[in-house]
Amino acid sequence: MNDYRPPVDEQRFLLLDVLRTGEILPTLPAFTEADADLLTQVLEEAGKFVGKVVSPLQAVGDAPGCRFEDGRVTTPPGFADAYRAFWQAGWPSLACAPEDGGQGLPWVLEGVLYEMLSAANHGWTMAPGLLHGAYECLKHHGSEELKARYLPKVASGEWLATMCLTEPHAGSDLGLARTQAVPQADGSFRLRGTKIFISGGEHDLTDNIVHLVLAREPGAPAGPKGLSLFLAPKFLEDGTRNPIACERIEEKMGLHGSPTCVLRFDEAVAWRVGEPGRGLNAMFVMMNAARLHVALQGIGLLDAAWQKANAYAQERRQMRAPGALRGTGAADPIVRHPAVRRILDTERAWADGLRVLAYRTGIELDLARHHPDAQRRATAQQWCSLVTPVLKAVCTEQGFAGASRCLQVFGGHGYVKEWGIEQIVRDARVTMIYEGTNEIQAIDLLARKVLPDGGQGLLAVLDTLARDLDAQRDAALLARFDALRAITRELAAASAHDDTLPYEAADDYLRAVGLALLGWAWSAIERTPGAETARWTAPARAAQLRVLPEFELRLDILRTQCATTTPRRSAA
């Protein structure tokens, strides 16, 4: 039983009315037909597919989940059929280029599709979710020969793909990876080593699996610059099985619908993708898109939890509500109780605001790839580079924390499995970890992106957003922007004297940026015609009252850190 309903009308409102996507995208030569009608039509079809095919498999994804026996992985009943239907309907190639057999639609549509899919069934969605990064890697770095053999099958989703990065001793620090790639006379390589945490490393969903593997050629330098990227398929072209053994699947807190594999490469046949020593670079091409995917998982999971909690709160009656909220019976639906209303409105404030930011970032991703003007592409690229780590961290934090708040609405019933809400909390927890932990996102933002140019890039993003704002209506938000500008300069100055400060301040800084952006998102919603209904005004009020004021808390912490750091160091 899964009651998730893709919120197509609301997504459409945010995408088309608030963000005007149907006007922006058709100005690009690549998307002249992607107007409001087409976007709406695709969203509606996606919503139908997700609701009908993927959502009903949510519970079996948790139990029985995936099973492992003798090196083989059996996915939950129905998963393979659903994947076949997904592939055959052409959903994997929605945003792939027409020359690769794709439909050439904007990335932002793929993003919204994956928000729905993750909400409906996070475990199942992991499988196709990995295709898109592999497609980008291969497309941009693969040789013509490799592309001819693998790109169409990966683009269409006929074959699924993996990213084999982590090793037991090399997680956040991939530079420690030891897997060896030994060159052969015919130009191929033989891979030797063990990779862990490989999502979809083995399964029964497709006839073949295309593994992209980080490994080190003999004599390569230590550290990240010695890593190259290789492609190793589960089955070779002559049909023989490549020696890539799934040794076990992990027993995890959640996400039981996605097999997390330990893969042993035992002289596996492989070909290099891109230049030697440029393995991490080959992956950067898809990093923003992959992280934005994870951010949308967080939003989807939060919405799925919200929908469950809201449905329960409408039905469940306990105690009489206070004052004017009181009904006439012995007990009111708990949705009338302020304690429950507060949770529902606040989590919706997060979900809607984060949607606006994630969709906007999806649009910028499309602009960065397809805008004819190089300057506009660069601006869009800057947006993606700065905002993506913020969204990855904030959306996944809220996906977990917000799902847990929604669980609270159920009282004791939330803690038992039959309602399905606790599964969402467990499933959501991993999103804070994978694709770069949220702590690494924060370091990426502050230490690698904001400080190196003295904060100029971030200030430019704020300037762009401020143009939409009104000095009077948005006075509080503009003051937050000013405070963020000031603390950015202060951090840049203080970090010159203290090279650990950026690492100590990173999490609070990311959070402050996220809340400032969220303030912009809610301002954008509130000024859109159609947002005057209770559907939007209730979360808008919760955003202003309960969510956005955390900005001042983060600024306060950051100011204390800047003020105390220099004396502390110089005294040492």
Added chain:
Amino acid sequence: MNDYRPPVDEQRFLLLDVLRTGEILPTLPAFTEADADLLTQVLEEAGKFVGKVVSPLQAVGDAPGCRFEDGRVTTPPGFADAYRAFWQAGWPSLACAPEDGGQGLPWVLEGVLYEMLSAANHGWTMAPGLLHGAYECLKHHGSEELKARYLPKVASGEWLATMCLTEPHAGSDLGLARTQAVPQADGSFRLRGTKIFISGGEHDLTDNIVHLVLAREPGAPAGPKGLSLFLAPKFLEDGTRNPIACERIEEKMGLHGSPTCVLRFDEAVAWRVGEPGRGLNAMFVMMNAARLHVALQGIGLLDAAWQKANAYAQERRQMRAPGALRGTGAADPIVRHPAVRRILDTERAWADGLRVLAYRTGIELDLARHHPDAQRRATAQQWCSLVTPVLKAVCTEQGFAGASRCLQVFGGHGYVKEWGIEQIVRDARVTMIYEGTNEIQAIDLLARKVLPDGGQGLLAVLDTLARDLDAQRDAALLARFDALRAITRELAAASAHDDTLPYEAADDYLRAVGLALLGWAWSAIERTPGAETARWTAPARAAQLRVLPEFELRLDILRTQCATTTPRRSAA
């Protein structure tokens, strides 16, 4: 494998050095011998027992967990032996009165014991944890005949007990309970109805189980005033099985070591405990102690998670730490990385500060029961009444959220079961729900306890605490106390015009009170000789920098609510 080590030295420091328990308790006639030596000795023995007997059973408590077949519950391997050892060593009766066969030691010691037990094995600890409320209920409300038959076995722990309150349609609102109690000619009753969420409702740990059951006599008024409390044993005195059937155990998110039962009472023989219609009152006698128990579970689980994360962070090497924190190898232990250090210091700031508050509340509970002076008993009772709901909510929130932060230290390894950290997160989640959800604690605090006397009781607690503070050293904290006094008065005034305001403001208010109290706790630690070492200064700095400033956020939200509520209502 469970590596939890009861932190006896640190608990002793907080209990004896910071809170001077060894000087306070012996002034009471009931505890003349409970000096520092005796308290230390009991703590050390408790630590040994917990570490040796209970802690090793943590993993089996999760899997296989409890099994259910044909109405019987089998607890995990080793649970029954450990319980027998616990009972035979006299631990259940630590704080029971000597006249009931107990050891007559202070409640606060039992509290610390349960912190250790919950940290070591939350699931196992649920079984004896329920004894103490049953003991208090029976002792204060049972007839002499009932007490003669059941009190000694409950006090000693030879028989375990349950509290049967919840029904499918009656959770937070017990007044909706429908279970019937039909009087018999011999003065006994027959119970008919179904109770759910009964922890330890059926198991193989003891020869008998004593159920305390809320039910309604024929003709009793609707609502909470029609509820009486009844005692129904699993086995009657003649050895026959009372018709109380365990229909199933719940499949839960965690806490698999504790069977959560659906019990069907099918004309079960029972006796009333206390007066008719006073069932909820009979339970109030143990409510503060029971909620404080749950608060200590939160602290214990947080500490257990912290210990795991700290151990992992010392061993795991990834990347070089920044600046002066950098070591000499290719990768530093992650404990050197600020992102990890921040989590560890911040969670310790929570755990230590909350310990001080929980132990202090335990001492007040002892004073409320045993101080010869009625005025002092009343002050102590007021402390317990006001601070207990705050601690129940704040400690359990942090038990879950903090354990999740500690999981983050493990990266992907935290999400797989073998490290045991994800079990703590799952186990901890329930503490935010049971014994009154955290939202109900907030309503209890603000609407039922603070506002009815215009905030006078809370202001008196703050006055007492302020006496320990120094105008200069604690200036920031004293300003927070002032702000809390002002908002309390403001809420009292605004609530006179708006009877839903207390319910809307309750959660932020509870949180503000908790943070103010936590500030006092850290001030108490910091001024204690012995707290100058890094063990205490690192979390002290984290408390001041990262934890306590949330107070201003909550005040800001509360001020906005007070300022906007009256116009909003009068416009409606």
